Amino acid sequence: AIMVAGAVGALSEIWSELQRAAGATERLIELLETEDQVNDPIAPKTFGARARGDIRFNDVTFHYPSRPDTAALKDLQLDVKSGETVALVGPSGAGKSTILQLLLRFYDPDQGQVMLDGFDLTEMTRADFRQHIALVAQDPVIFAGSAMDNIRFGRPGASDQDVVDAAKAAAAHDFLMALPEQYNSELGERGVMLSGGQKQRIAIARAILRDAPVLLLDEATSALDAESERAVQGAIDDLAKDRTTLIVAHRLATVKKADRIVVFEEGGIVAQGTHEELVKEGGLYARLAKLQFTAEV
């Protein structure tokens, strides 16, 4: 799972300042990153317009700096076409979340390139290419602030109506309307505590507002209640449409719907294909599918 916690207490204090700032989401990602290991280039290239969303991991090998003896990814070759939905599956520690971390350039590979639309990420500023990416984390950060503000974080200039529309599309509208002060209800530690599934729907609403061509989704491992499960699934399906989507998937329902499933083990790809193809093949995927992906193997 992507770990972006740690700075959350301090973050709520600077929340109001952040909210005023343009490009707040990029700054949030940077502020959340406690281990930033990388620098922006001096003469960056830039997309100009909206990225197509072609992703390429070109022969990538990566070790976390704190674990130089173990490759988190090894000689990895992965191409994801614009608009494709790819489910990343495999046992805990196989390298799935590391893929997302490198795509956000929290780290640089030791070898090889991570590319968006044919650009090496190291050739652009992070603020630039991160505009083209939305992240729905496994345990999304909810700030002290209203529900409205929490969702608007996806696109700071969005109107109230845009926020409500996004919440509807994310299946968050009904539970928000049931709160004592609806969209004005205070969330976070001193406010309404949300369930895991509700937090994910807030994060999905943010991503809908953000409307980025690339969507990274770290699916919740914890069990959602049946209503949340259905609602989250439907919202994710809609959000993934027409975007390049990489999902660290823990649910069979998500995996089955992907255009392609990529099976990781020990930092490398051991199989890929559709659900039917991989089940037929037997092997690790078939075992994971039998366990519904929720258990670790």
Ligand code: ATP
């Ligand atoms: P999970 O399903 O449990 O989230 P995963 O497939 O996403 O697992 P990764 O989180 O990508 O696996 O981890 C790949 C390897 O890198 C593992 O050996 C893990 O222990 C290690 N690792 C992950 N994050 C860090 C980190 N921040 N520092 C050091 N090592 C890490």
